[in-house]
Amino acid sequence: MGNHLMIEKLRELRRISNMRIGQLKSDLLQYDEIVPLNFSIELEGISALCLAFTRVKDTISLWLLTKNEEEENRKLLEQKRRRLHKKEMLGKLKRREQILTNDVERDALLHIKCIHTDHKDYFVTCSSSTPCNQNESEIIQFITLLMKEKVTFSGWDDVELNHLIITKVDLKGNFKRIPKGLKEQGIELEFQPYFIKHPVKKRITLKAGKQNRKITYKLKDGTIQTAYILDLFFYDIWKEEEKRFEDPKYQKYFTMEQLEEMKSSFYKALEENYPKGTLIPVIEYESLDGVQLDFYSKEELEEIIIPRSGSCSSMMFLFKAEKKEGLHGMNRKQKSLGGIRDIPTIMEVELLEIQCRQERESIKFSFEQ
Secondary structure (H helix, E strand, O other): OHHHHHHHHHHHHHHHHOOOHHHHHHHOOOOOEEEEEEEEEEEOOEEEEEEEEEEEOOEEEEEEEEEOOOHHHHHHHHHHHHHHHHHHHOOOOEHHHHHHOOOOOOOHHHHEEEEEOOOOEEEEEEEEEEEHHHOHHHHHHHHHHHHHOOOOOOOOOOOOHHHEEEEEEEEOOOOOOOOOHHHHOOEEEEEOOEEEEEEEEEEEEEEOEEEEEEEEEEOOOOOEEEEEEEEEEEEEHHHHHHHHHHOHHHHOOOOHHHHHHHHHHHHHHHHHHOOOOOEEEEEEEEEOOOEEEEEEEHHHHHOEOOOOOOOOOOOOOOOOOOOOEOOOOOEEEEEEOOOEOOOOOEEEEEEEEEEEEEOOOOEEEOOOO
């Protein structure tokens, strides 16, 4: 055991001896500005600490700290993802299982949309979250640096580092300095909404063409909702894309060489995903605002997920209803199904799940607290 420790120590010394001063400098955390915040907030039952604003060159970031109180749930989720990945590699994963086990990200701090001050709004470009036990040396440097800047971590003294998650939120824009509004005024955190998934698993037989079919479904809390299917039509993707490339209004933005190159690469990807002659069934429906219905064909749900090689191109088409309002005063939406070759008179579909948009309340705090 002693020899093993000695070998590891020698390896570490060799690594350090091979380092250069420039490399050592780059390994140390460096910030052009730090503005300590020291605010505790509660969000969806989770305690968070707003640590500081930092600026590195022209990028400003907001840093937050949370307790990893759902560590066990995260481990179970990671185990589930590994199991599904293994099943996919073995060619045993059906699309139904993949969809129903695809969890929606709900970490609110990763979904800060905008930081409001009295005089300006600062939108967020990206967010990232890291458990502190995954990058201990850098996290310790950062926390030590914040302590020197008088971030007190009040109430967090007994929390172990490996039970913490640190979140970094970058603001949109190029900044020469941290604006006064982020130093001296109160700020408000505005969050993006998230979606809650409700399994439904309701099978429906649909006729092709326009219709007015009422359907009901039950949410997890027992609430009954109603929606209406208005149309089942079939989109000829090849025909429509050929029309697009031949449209003079589209062609005028490209040279002939650019257009031919685009067509070549596009049709190659299209052939991989939707071989020529494929039609895309589209269901038009109306539902309550913020409610999305996820329909699938029987064939889609029974399909085995085939791992894609690096050379394959994935392609998805989004469909949007021409009219906003349906026959019953609710929002019109469209959902495409898997491609087919021939137009049927009826289709067996399944309303596998619905997703309900959930708004988050914004959080305000004042620097005078």
